[in-house]
Amino acid sequence: MEFIINIIKAIRNLRSEYKLPPAQKVKAVIYAGVQIELLQSQAELIKNLRTGIGELEIKPAGEKLKQAAFATVDKIEIYIPLSGLINLDKEKAWMEKRAGELDQLIKNLAAKLKNKEFAKRAPKEIVEAETEKLKNYRAEYKKLKEQMMHLK
Structure with missing residues (x-):
């Protein structure tokens, strides 16, 4: 059941990330792989x-959808086609801007952490916090690049 809950959370998160109104019904495509029978049996629950x-389309596998919100849950691919739902050009522009900001933040923070003086003088908690921040920036950047690839 936790697996199905994670699928539902991923769909809700995608809707939230792309600011799709709750009342707006959307199409979702799930490439379920070996979990196809389980997901098909729970399709109504997911909906x-x-x-x-x-x-809701549930298939064993398929072509990566373009112009779609994308998430994965345990190797299951979830797509929500966005064409006609949002301004894709505006979304791409925002993503490119944010990717540039993150790239700069990553470079600056990595340089700061490589600085031997910073590592020597800063309290351990600060170094750990900065290291965690760098890890989070890198994860956000990776996710953003993946999303950008699916909006093309």
């Missing part, structure tokens, strides 16, 4: 637990 899905 009905406030995911806002009007149409």
